[in-house]
Amino acid sequence: xxxxxxxxxxxxxxxxxxLSFLASGPLGAVEVAGKTPLERxxxxxxxxxxxxxxxxxxxxxxxxxxxxxxSGLNYVAAQPDRFWRAAENAFNEMxxxxxxxxxxxxxxxxxxxxxxxxxxxxxxxxxxxxxVSHQGENLDIFCISASxxxxxxSLFRSQLSRCRSECPLMEHAGYVNHLSSARDLRQxxxxxxxxxxxxxxxxxxxxxxxxxxxxxIVEKGARILAPAFVGALARVRTGAVITRCSSVEHxxxxxxxxxxxNSSVLPYCYVGAGLDLAHSVAGMRQVANLRRDVTVxxxxxxxxxxxxxxxxKKFLTSAAELLTYLPRVAWGGFTGSKQPQPDLNAALRKxxxxxxxxxxxxxxxxxxxxxxxxxxxxxxxxxxxx
Amino acid sequence: xxxxxxxxxxxxxxxxxxxxxxxEFFRDVQAFLHADRPQLVxxxxxxxxxxxxxxxxxLRCMSEAHKRDGDVKLAxxxxxxxxxxxxxxxxxxxxxxxxxxxxxxxxxxxxxxxMRQQLLHNKRPAAPVAA
Numbered sequence: 253x254x255x256x257x258x259x260x261x262x263x264x265x266x267x268x269x270x271l272s273f274l275a276s277g278p279l280g281a282v283e284v285a286g287k288t289p290l291e292r293x294x295x296x297x298x299x300x301x302x303x304x305x306x307x308x309x310x311x312x313x314x315x316x317x318x319x320x321x322x323s324g325l326n327y328v329a330a331q332p333d334r335f336w337r338a339a340e341n342a343f344n345e346m347x348x349x350x351x352x353x354x355x356x357x358x359x360x361x362x363x364x365x366x367x368x369x370x371x372x373x374x375x376x377x378x379x380x381x382x383x384v385s386h387q388g389e390n391l392d393i394f395c396i397s398a399s400x401x402x403x404x405x406s407l408f409r410s411q412l413s414r415c416r417s418e419c420p421l422m423e424h425a426g427y428v429n430h431l432s433s434a435r436d437l438r439q440x441x442x443x444x445x446x447x448x449x450x451x452x453x454x455x456x457x458x459x460x461x462x463x464x465x466x467x468x469i470v471e472k473g474a475r476i477l478a479p480a481f482v483g484a485l486a487r488v489r490t491g492a493v494i495t496r497c498s499s500v501e502h503x504x505x506x507x508x509x510x511x512x513x514n515s516s517v518l519p520y521c522y523v524g525a526g527l528d529l530a531h532s533v534a535g536m537r538q539v540a541n542l543r544r545d546v547t548v549x550x551x552x553x554x555x556x557x558x559x560x561x562x563x564x565k566k567f568l569t570s571a572a573e574l575l576t577y578l579p580r581v582a583w584g585g586f587t588g589s590k591q592p593q594p595d596l597n598a599a600l601r602k603x604x605x606x607x608x609x610x611x612x613x614x615x616x617x618x619x620x621x622x623x624x625x626x627x628x629x630x631x632x633x634x635x636x637x638x
Numbered sequence: 639x640x641x642x643x644x645x646x647x648x649x650x651x652x653x654x655x656x657x658x659x660x661x662e663f664f665r666d667v668q669a670f671l672h673a674d675r676p677q678l679v680x681x682x683x684x685x686x687x688x689x690x691x692x693x694x695x696x697l698r699c700m701s702e703a704h705k706r707d708g709d710v711k712l713a714x715x716x717x718x719x720x721x722x723x724x725x726x727x728x729x730x731x732x733x734x735x736x737x738x739x740x741x742x743x744x745x746x747x748x749x750x751x752x753m754r755q756q757l758l759h760n761k762r763p764a765a766p767v768a769a
Contacts, residue, residue: 528727539721546717551656552689555725 255371256351257297257305258342259325260358260392261290262335279431280359281309283501283519285444285481286454286465289362289431294325296451300367302355306346308339340408347398354404358392358412362440364427364450370395373422381407385421386428394419434533434540434547441516442497445479453481453499465502474506483519503559522557646742648679648713655685655692664695671699676708679741683714688722697728709733713741 263278280289287295294305306326330338346354353374355367365384374382374395380403384393392412396404406416427449429440443449445461455465461478464470468482473490476482480494483502488494491509500506504517507525517523518535533540537558540547550556647670652659670676678699685692700710713735715723723729735741 526727527725529725539725541717541721541724544717544720546721548718548721549687550689550722550725551687552691554690555722 253353254351255302255353255355256346256349257294257302257355257357258339258346259290259293259297259305259307260335260339260356261307262310262332262358278310278359279437280362281311282437283483284437284441284516285463285499286483286501287451289359289440291325292451293357293359293362296364297355297357297367302367306342308335308342310335336408336411340405343396343404343408344401347401351398354396354398356392356394356396356407356412359431360392361386361428361430361432363391363393363424363429365393365424366426370422373420377420379420380417381415381419383415383419383421384424386424390421391424391428435542435545438514438516438533438542441481441499442514445481445497445499455481455483486517489525505559520559522553522559524553524555524557527555644675644677646677646679646745648681648738648742650681650683651685651719653684654687655695656687656689657691660691660695664698667699668702671702671706671708673708674706676703676706676710677742677745678703678708678710679713679735679738680710681713681738682716682719685716685719688719690726693722693726693728697731700731709745711735711741711744713738 261278261280282288290307290309294307297303297305306328308328308330310330310332328338328342343354343356353371355370357365363384363386370382370384370393374397380397380400382395384391394407394412396407400417403416406414427443429443430436431440440449444451444453445463453463455463455468458464459478462476462480464476464482465484465486467484469485469487470476470482471488471490471492474488475493475495476488477493477495479497481499482488482494483500483504485503486500487505488500489506489508492506493511493513494500494506495512496514498512498515498517500512500517501519501521503519504521504523506512506517506523507527509525510523510527510529512523513528513530515529515532515534517529518533521535523529523534529539531541531543533542534556535558537551537553537556538547538549539556647667649663649667649670652663655663667678670678680696680699682688696710696712703710711733712723714737715734720729723732733741733744735744
C-alpha cells in the first residue's frame, strides 16, 4: 500500500508573546537538541515506512542550513497567506503520484504516534478521514484516504478545523508536546536529553548524557555537564559551563565564563562573557525567562546578540583575524608577553567583562564559601547539586 | 547625633538606561551620593531597557555610596531589569524590595539598637493625660 506523509509547519497555534522568537520560523522549525521537530517527525514517519514525506513550511527562509541532513524531506516554502493552498496542492500532487493514504501532520504539537496503529485504525473503520486525539484534545494529525479529495480539500480550507464527513478519533496515549510557547520548547529539550522521548539528540554522545556535534568547538577549560547538548558549529569558550539539560544549538556561541543552566540557546545566538543564563530560552536578541514567565528584549550586543548567518560577513571577520594573527604573534614575541591561560575559578567568580571595571565589585558565579573550602571544585552553584 | 538629618532619597530610573541616559542619571544622583552616609533607593519600575552601561551605573552608585558608609537599594524591579540583573549576576549585590516604601523603611531597620530606640522614642505620641 502506498502511504505518504505530508508535514505542515506554520505559526498558527503559537502564543502571541512568543511570536517574536520566531523571526526565523515557527517553533516546529526551530532546532531542539540538534534537529527540528519537523525533522524528528519526518524520521518517525520513515521508521514506520511512510515515504516520501513532503513538508510545507510557512517561511521562505527554511530550510536554512546547507550540509545538514533534512531527513529526505521535500520542502515547499509558502507565504502565510498562501499556506493552506500550498498544502492542498502538495496533497493533490501526492495523490497524482499514486498515493493511496496520506498521513497529514501539522506541527504544532510534536506527538510520538504509532503510525502503523493509526493506519490500521483508519482502514478498520473504513473512514475517509481519521484524526488523533490526546486526553480528549484533538491533535492536528490525520490519516486521509487519497481518493477522497473533496474531504481533504474541505479539511485544508477550514485550516484543519472541520471534517466534511464523520471523522473517527484515535486516542493516543504516548508522548505529546504542544510546542506552543518557549516553555514547551524548553520542556521538549529536557525530554529529549532525559530520554523521555523516543527521539534522541543529534550528534555524538562523547560521554553519558553529553551530546556534542562533530563540528562543535568546545574550548579547553569549558565544562559540559550531563545532560547537555552542543550543536554543529557551536562554540563554547573557555571557562563556560553548560549544565542541567541545557542545549546550545548550531552556530550559537557561549562566551568565556558564562554559565548556561537549564536553558536553551537557540541557533545563531551569542551569549556574552561572564553571564548567568538560567531557566531561560535565549535567541533572536531576546531572553524568555521561564521562572518569571516573561520574554524581554536585550538590546545590548555585549549580553545577548544574534550572530550573522551570512557567510560574507563571517568570511571578512575570519580574514581580518587571519591577517592580524602574525603581527600579533610577532609583537607578543618581541615584547615577551604571553597569553595567560585564564583560571577557571577566577573566570567564574569575576563580574561580567561587559560591565567594565566598576569599583572592583565581584559578582561570583559560585558560592564563595564553598569555593574557599574546596578550591579544586570547578563550580559550586548557589542552587546546584554539582 | 540627629538621625532625622539623613534623608532617604528615592529616585525613579528612566525608561531606557543606555550609556547616555545612565551618564545623565548618574550626574543627577551624584549630589546625593556625595552626602555623608547617603541612603538612596532606586525605583526601577519604569525601566523597559537596561543594558551593560545601565548596570555599570548601578554598581557605580553603590560604590560611591559605600565609600561614604551609605547604601543603595533597589525597588519595584520591572521584568526587563530583573532579567538583566539576573543575567549579569548583579542582583545578588543589591538589596531588592517590592516597593520603594519598603526599601526606604528598611534603612531605619539597620540602625544600631541605641539609635533605633531613640528614633522610636522621638516618634512615640504623647501619653494621654489622665482624667
